[in-house]
Amino acid sequence: MTTTPTALTAETLLEGLNDPQQQAVRHEGVPLLVVAGAGSGKTRVLTRRIAWLIAVRKAHPGSILAITFTNKAAAEMKERVSELVGNRARMMWVSTFHSSCVRILRKEVEHLGYERLKSNFSIYDAQDQKRLIQLVCSDMELDPRRFQPGPILHWISNHKNELRGPDEVAAEARNSIDETYAAAYKSYQRRLREANAVDFDDLIMETVRLFQLKPEIRETYRRRFRHILVDEYQDTNHAQYALIHQLCGQDLEEHDPTTLDGLPADRVPPAELMVVGDADQSIYAFRGADIRNIMDFEKDFPDARTILLEQNYRSTQTILTAANAVIERNEGRKPKRLWSDAGDGEKIVGYVADTEHDEARFVSTEIDALTDQGLKPSDVAVFYRTNAQSRVFEEIFIRTGLPYKVVGGVRFYERREIRDALAYLRMLVNPDDQVSLRRILNTPKRGIGDRAVLAITMFADRERITFWEALQRAAEAPGLATRSQTNIEGFVAMVVELQQMVAAGERPDVVLETVLDRSGYLASLEGSDDPQDATRVENLGELVAVAREFAEDPVAAPSADPADVDAGLVEPGLADFLERVALVADSDQIPDAPADDAADPDAPEDQGVVTLMTLHTAKGLEFPVVFLTGLEDGVFPHSRALGDKPELEEERRLAYVGITRARQRLYISRAVVRSAWGAPAHNPGSRFLGELPIDLVDWRRTEADQTRWTRPSYGSSDDYSGNRLGAPNAAGRRNFSSAAARADAAAKSKPSRPIPVLAPGDKVTHDSFGLGTVVAVEGAAEKSVASIDFGSDGVKRLLLRYAPVEKL
């Protein structure tokens, strides 16, 4: 296909699209919902439609607002549209909800009516929020047992997503706990604003509030955005939904006539709206996503039209049939069946392992076999429900020499040194940012300890000045040691000097390097003998590189908004860099599609690596081969979801997402025994396994194949679920709070303790000694004792009844 914009015609834009896809591209007028099943080419539809709007319907690019959920998706979409329509695409707003809202808020903050909130506000992420709420809690002298940061923040976030401010919530508090929470919410908000900061949820909530407060401002944006497209609509929360309505709703005025004040008489008709999503892939309810937004679209927009995309261009029919079969179990779901003309392909391969180690070994061996058949490790992904499950795979993969990469876990921008460095930069841009300021005040150690901080805090409170102002007037603070005062003065002098540098418009990377140097931060790491600190220095080098790249080419950097650059908004400064970093976080996380780039000719064996990740992070990705692991009730579906229908349905959608990531081959596996929190637990197979059509799965190994155990003569039942393996050691008796332990307790009534039947020469594993070979066995059944050679750990005599030994 040609990429020359001049050759762009209606025909080329519809080329290669199926009928419903074409309809979605051509649609005009009423609100449109595109229900896009997994792999049905929705990104293609979105990009073609945008190009269509510009090229065929002559829409001004600046009148287009396209919302995605990740910056990566935004950057990709912008890129693809640019390929179609060329430079004109620069004027579009293609960004996340959060980025769009930041742009609006930075411009309009003063209309919000917060005294301290200015356009250089900081954006607080989860970690910053936690620090702030901790300050609030200690301020309120809350019992740290009953009121923990996590739950409070979650509670606040829920309310913000529902657009409920602190006063509203306080008014509705029904008990003392709610009242305390509401008070914490109020204090948290107050401190946020005092710090000239907002959190992620505020970005949306405050934008909605802005539009409510100032209808004329809302009107200017309604006027500007004539075409609004929202991707991943099933993941929107209520606040985001409200925002869309403010921009597109045709009947908003009737709902709320009081907001009409100040509206120009010549109001514009609502923008053309298209939302794209798939209710079956809604897996973020726990973060406030409200599946009703997409389910009720036709109700919310009565004249709406719906287009279904069911043809899948990614997977084999076998995989799709499996996915359909699972998701159909969800109730109240709108019917949709994915289909493919790619043929049935391979059967799904199933495997029941004895333990999670065996499961990982199976995966490893199988990947080995696949690579022998010409597949690259980068074609393979291993999915699991929780991050903790990655460990076993890592252990085994390291042992077998299989290259891999874990996606998720500790992200680059969450590392301590990166956050420290960014905290310096943030407080330079916004000295009111107390969280950042407190973070680096004594990092590295410069003799400003808790006592000094306390004295300054009290002084600031009494004088009703900010923390930073109090630091500058440290000499007046009562109860401050002279030594601390000297140290603070040194710190203030350094900050002032750095601030001048920023004010002079110095490049972000240069500021960063100076900060690291002048603060002594880098020196303190370099002087350390902790090997971790060497890595930290490297990471900081990386951050400087990121800043440099940004300074030199902000457009090429991920998710840049060229409209800003075009608009002659000077060259990006430190504040812009911080904003990018705050909202983009980790584009380097997910390895790009198996790179064909001959970037490194010195690495001919570059076959890429196997990708390990949670099912949640897998959303939106695809791989030729997928291993779906840990399919056990209590693991996946997660134990917390077992008793709750909506949650169980969300787990099922997660399974659906996982299955539909696979293009050619899908493996499903589970472990009969899995060690959770130290104690081995016996998990029954996932209910989702039973929902797969049996003829689609080729079971390589089943429960019946598992290592034989002597069954107690009185326990003839096939049902082994709930049995605990090995000795009821100290570890095993702890932790009766978890669901796994509860299942275990329920099983206690059944007297049975499987004892492995061993013979000399057998290979076994022991929980603490590892791999061993049986040398001799004495006694029978309950009294059998085996002598086992564990290599470097020597030969042990073990009473099989108690020893955590497994036959291999």
Add this chain to the structure above:
DNA sequence: AATTAGTTCATTTTT
């Protein structure tokens, strides 16, 4: 101020 020994508590996390 920094190390260390206890204690607690364990989903998922696009921004």
Add this chain to the structure above:
DNA sequence: TGAACTAATT
């Protein structure tokens, strides 16, 4: 089990 946080020690 083990990481992550707190409290107590030197």
